[in-house]
Amino acid sequence: MALADRIIELIKSIPGATDREITDRLFSTSTHPSQINQTCRLLEGRGSLVRQQRSDGKIGNFLSDCPPPVALRKANRSAVEGLLSEDMVKEALETWLIANGWAVEIAWGKIRGIDVLATRDSERWIIEAKGCGSSPPMRVTYFLCAMGETLQRMDESAARYSIAFPDMKQFRGLWERLPPLAKARTGVTAIFVGEGGDVEEVK
Incomplete structure (x- = not known):
């Protein structure tokens, strides 16, 4: 069958x-x-x-x-209006990446490992994803955890690294407040996923 x-x-x-x-x-x-x-x-x-x-x-x-x-x-x-779970963020990223020619591996739910690993020819893109969280303090924790986990995985000089969140004002604000020098030194970008599944990468 x-x-x-x-x-x-x-x-x-x-x-x-x-x-x-x-x-x-x-x-x-x-x-x-x-x-x-x-x-x-x-x-x-x-x-x-x-x-x-x-x-x-x-x-x-x-x-x-x-x-x-x-x-x-x-x-x-x-x-869930405007409140995307982590798996929903991953699902939107998967759709967006595949549409742009990437092969994608997702760690769904509580599976350990790289949340989103995208490959295209010799390119590798490692993405740490988080959901909306239930409160402003939790979102701050999610943001800091995503940055920390990304830095711990940063062992490939040629790879791209990003952190991904629901497109919410607080997550945007946290990213904007990250010093430009930190962004430039690490090369990490932010990806924001809208409730309709639209995706935007921000440097």
Whole structure:
């Protein structure tokens, strides 16, 4: 049975399963969900699936002839308006990078490792991503953690390094207040992801 057919059969029994959950059931917990993600996106493009955010903020896969209830979809949109989770930031980055010719590996959820590793020919782009956080102090912590984790990974002189956040005023302000000398010395750039999935890289 083709992978697409196996995915559809699984979603029939588990509506709303995430790419990670599908990967765990069809393969193993140690398998990267990129293949499932790509196949689900193809199925969505064909109209076979609806990829919709669940109440827990994760993107679930639903059969197109049995989508999530309208009330749930509206509730999810209002609940997360402008409040992107880390995985939602990663998903937008994946779409944007692939559209620009990059091959992408994502560490979904709490998987350890590089959040987003993009490669294109001999180029490597390492991106540390964070979600919106639930309070201003938490966002400051997220920003500092992202910078620290990026500096710890900075062991390839030819690679590009970025930190990515939801496009929120506070994250923009934190980036703007980072001294120009620090940005120039490290070469780190910031990437801001809008709630509609638009992506902007800022130096």
